Amino acid sequence: MTDREDFLTWVRTALHDAEVALHNGDAGPRRAIWSRNEPVSILGAWRNAYGQGEVEDVFRFLEQSFSGCASYEFELQTFDVIGDAAYTAGLEHTSATVDGELRTYTLRATQVYRREGGEWKVAHRHADTVTEPGAAEDR
Numbered sequence: 309m310t311d312r313e314d315f316l317t318w319v320r321t322a323l324h325d326a327e328v329a330l331h332n333g334d335a336g337p338r339r340a341i342w343s344r345n346e347p348v349s350i351l352g353a354w355r356n357a358y359g360q361g362e363v364e365d366v367f368r369f370l371e372q373s374f375s376g377c378a379s380y381e382f383e384l385q386t387f388d389v390i391g392d393a394a395y396t397a398g399l400e401h402t403s404a405t406v407d408g409e410l411r412t413y414t415l416r417a418t419q420v421y422r423r424e425g426g427e428w429k430v431a432h433r434h435a436d437t438v439t440e441p442g443a444a445e446d447r
Contacts, residue, residue, distance in 0.1 A: 312388075312389050315387070315394050318428050319382070319384065319387070322337075322428075323341060323382075323430075324382060325337060326338040326340070328377055330371065330374060331377035331380055332377045332404075333371050333372070333374050334371060335367040338367060341429060341430055342363065342429060342430045342431075343422060343424060344360065345422075345424060345429075345431075346360065347359070347431070348363050348430075348431055349363070349431075349432050349433075350362075350363060350366055350434075351434040352434075353436050355369065374404050374405065375404070375405045376410070377402070377403070377404040378403040378404060378410070379401070379402070379403045381400070381401045381402075382398055382399075382401075383398050383400075383401060384397075385399065386398075392423035393421065393422055393423075394423075395418065396418070397416075397418045398416075399414050399415070399416055399417070399438065400414065400415040400417050400435070402414070402415070414437070415435040415436065415437060415438065416435065416437075416438050417434070417435040418434045418435075419432065419433045420432040420433075
């Protein structure tokens with residue numbers, strides 16, 4: 309299996325499963341796939357974070373906010389693997405309960421990964437809500 313095929317399999321399994329768990333109120337699987345090495349950062353749809361402490365605060369906030377994931381799909385637009393670094397860019401289509409209210413939304417998400425000890429880890433996430441007229445929002 310090539311590095312690209314191996315990475316894509318990881319995206320479709322471990323990364324996908326971690327996002328579903330998060331939207332069910334369990335950030336444990338997301339924590340497991342995030343780097344423990346600095347730098348790490350989030351430019352999030354709800355909150356930004358720089359460094360391990362702030363990233364952990366975001367994870368706690370999200371697991372308290374989300375529950376009842378009805379659906380989650382990552383529509384991968386592009387990705388690449390270059391040595392021990394990789395990235396993904398795509399649309400996250402989600403339907404979940406957020407603070408007690410069912411919401412359906414689409415985020416445009418770009419993530420940067422690094423291979424650490426032979427495993428892929430997320431080092432940076434940037435996501436924002438898709439709001440342009442005619443875009444794939446709230447479907």
